[in-house]
Amino acid sequence: MKPALHKGQLIRWNDNRGFDFIQPHDGSQKVFLHITALKDVNRRPQVDDFICYQLTASKDGKVRACNAYIEEVQSKSLSSTAPKKSISKTVDKSLSLALQTLLLSLLPGLGSIHLALTTGNPIPLILYPVMSLITFLLYADDKSRAQQGGWRRQEKTLHLCEFMGGWLGAFFAQQKLRHKSSKVSYQIVFWLIATLHIVFWLDWLFFGKALINLFLGIVSRG
Structure with a gap:
């Protein structure tokens, strides 16, 4: 066998x-x-x-x-024998990645727009694209350093940028650059951060800030 x-x-x-x-x-x-x-x-x-x-x-x-x-x-x-197939796979992967990123950004995007319209606070609407770009560039820089054997970006720095709104850029970088996408411990922290953002906007849009108020109440009692 x-x-x-x-x-x-x-x-x-x-x-x-x-x-x-x-x-x-x-x-x-x-x-x-x-x-x-x-x-x-x-x-x-x-x-x-x-x-x-x-x-x-x-x-x-x-x-x-x-x-x-x-x-x-x-x-x-293999691509030399099947160039059309290779190009097709590349296009499919790019479209799939674009769709995944769009779906993940849908809730934060709608939430940020709703927040800006109802409270006049545009910070999340600005912060998400800016921090996503910064985080993507940090991922690219860290991968370049790894390939050259140089000093690496600290993981806590990347996670902080993700927490500050750059997690969508981090997701795109992980898939596009194939960086930090297979390290289980890193992925656990990343998806906890992403889930925290998603739950926040779900609560803001659909649950009348009930979860936010509950959390603040627990914190104030503590």
């Missing part, structure tokens, strides 16, 4: 020594990857690369990757 093909993201890479670890998409234990396990390599691996691989056991019994390839490298080699 042919070994199963797995997929994960390269969370670290020691380019001088030619090895480090893959974080599988299923959240299981990290898998060791050596440069010699990669085939059809047209460039050196980089942090956040998506790696497809099979599993094998070394002499000491430890599990490691074998018959691996960088997903985008493999895609490029």
